[in-house]
Amino acid sequence: MIIRGARAEDAAGIAAIIMPTIREGATYALDVDMSEADALAYWMAATKETFVAEEDGVVVGTYYIHPNGRGGARHVANCGYMTSASATGKGIARRMCEHSLAHARSRGYRAMQFNFVVSTNDRAVRLWQSLGFEILARLPLAFRHPTAGYVDALLMYQAFT
């Protein structure tokens, strides 16, 4: 598996990963009915650096990194990661997060913040913790899960040393 910068021609491969996750509405605070064009515009925005994880020529994961805020907040990175449903459990998210942390450091970011990790996404929470992120806040009932109802969201943070 390689991780490389996304190109315009990766759009279909990226859409094949992000659209099912967006439609499910269980992990990202995005409109479940957003169009594919809007979703790609969001994921591959000019203000973001977007990467793909590729295996045998197939996009199996994708992530973006960008400043979490502007002005005095631009030294903190924010990322979003998604893995192909057919390729979960292979460590792809871990590899992408490690890649993003190294990339963030190389870009001069001083920290990384995940604003909104849905608390029911145990697998992600444990993975981010194993990669050095701390839960700084639990936002009470801040996310309406499609099947679990109102659940907490977590703010996770990692300062680079």
Add this chain to the structure above:
Amino acid sequence: MIIRGARAEDAAGIAAIIMPTIREGATYALDVDMSEADALAYWMAATKETFVAEEDGVVVGTYYIHPNGRGGARHVANCGYMTSASATGKGIARRMCEHSLAHARSRGYRAMQFNFVVSTNDRAVRLWQSLGFEILARLPLAFRHPTAGYVDALLMYQAFT
């Protein structure tokens, strides 16, 4: 003083308030050199409801309210408030925040979240606390203040009961 929905013709009055605050770069995570047009597009975005506090026909404060996230996060409101430098200390921010809390409830929001209150903005922190907001997280050195250097930012939250 009255608080009312902003109209297109309030743009100049709003710009007169928000531009000095943006240029100072001490309280909002926005680019200090953003254009007035971009600042107004941000503050009066179609996805936001924008209000002005008006006294004797002059805009002395302004705030926006919008969902803090999309999809499963849209029941949590987020706001930004700014008061005219010449009108600070008159309780205008308090009145606007009270207005926004009542408005949020009337719109069916279930909570309000401030993602990024710069910790050196003591006056705002105390005001939000007095209005029922709790500090849920202290983001270490997440804001680069123009004179104080790297300082913490606070995430403040209020669930409606």
